[in-house]
Amino acid sequence: GENVEQHPSTLSVQEGDSAVIKCTYSDSASNYFPWYKQELGKRPQLIIDIRSNVGEKKDQRIAVTLNKTAKHFSLHITETQPEDSAVYFCAASIGAGTASKLTFGTGTRLQVTL
Amino acid sequence: NAGVTQTPKFRVLKTGQSMTLLCAQDMNHEYMYWYRQDPGMGLRLIHYSVGEGTTAKGEVPDGYNVSRLKKQNFLLGLESAAPSQTSVYFCASCRPLAGGSYEQYFGPGTRLTVT
Numbered sequence: 361g362e363n364v365e366q367h368p369s370t371l372s373v374q375e376g377d378s379a380v381i382k383c384t385y386s387d388s389a390s391n392y393f394p395w396y397k398q399e400l401g402k403r404p405q406l407i408i409d410i411r412s413n414v415g416e417k418k419d420q421r422i423a424v425t426l427n428k429t430a431k432h433f434s435l436h437i438t439e440t441q442p443e444d445s446a447v448y449f450c451a452a453s454i455g456a457g458t459a460s461k462l463t464f465g466t467g468t469r470l471q472v473t474l
Numbered sequence: 475n476a477g478v479t480q481t482p483k484f485r486v487l488k489t490g491q492s493m494t495l496l497c498a499q500d501m502n503h504e505y506m507y508w509y510r511q512d513p514g515m516g517l518r519l520i521h522y523s524v525g526e527g528t529t530a531k532g533e534v535p536d537g538y539n540v541s542r543l544k545k546q547n548f549l550l551g552l553e554s555a556a557p558s559q560t561s562v563y564f565c566a567s568c569r570p571l572a573g574g575s576y577e578q579y580f581g582p583g584t585r586l587t588v589t
Contacts, residue, residue, distance in 0.1 A: 361533070366516075369514070392576055394576075394577070394578075402582075403564065403580040403581060403582050403583060404517065404564070404580050405580070406577045406578070409577070449516055449517065453576060459505055459522055459524045459530070460505055460568050460570055460576035460578070461507075461519060461522060461532070462517075462519070462576075462578060463519075463533075464516040464517040464518070465516055466514060466515060466516040467514075467516050
């Protein structure tokens, strides 16, 4: 089955700096890569996703890049703010035909300090 | 529109006891999932369902059973709870969208402790 590795496990940045979280996946058939944000004590929520026919996607201060050849994708957060502090999970899915099952990474705890 | 709801929010069980966690969604989603979340291990899929009356095993199904008698409900059962099942359980639902987005909507979670 699919295996998703995520690094780093913890990341501390100063407010205004950029943060980068990286993930690799093992199954070349995976074609959908979402990122979820989970604030302390809350449920995970989708913040951005990318499909394998796209190399980069941006939404305001967050962006995701995908390298299919190397089987890795990354989350970039620019101009970080205290409210960005949370645990971020990457995931991979083969999508249609497999019940849209997601395999998650182990998470990155991002702390934005003042 | 409540989205995805879970009952109960918290529960403490003794080893060997049984219980059922209820997940309900009002978004008419076909797909539903049960995950467990443990520190440092992310979210792991226990069981999932692609429609009413169907269920399938995920990554960590042992010790759990599920049922999907109604489209809007997905039940997770623990027949004989073990301390290793102490975890936070999340339910999620999904409806694949045109263009290939498969956003999963999560419930608020159930914190289960088995002593």
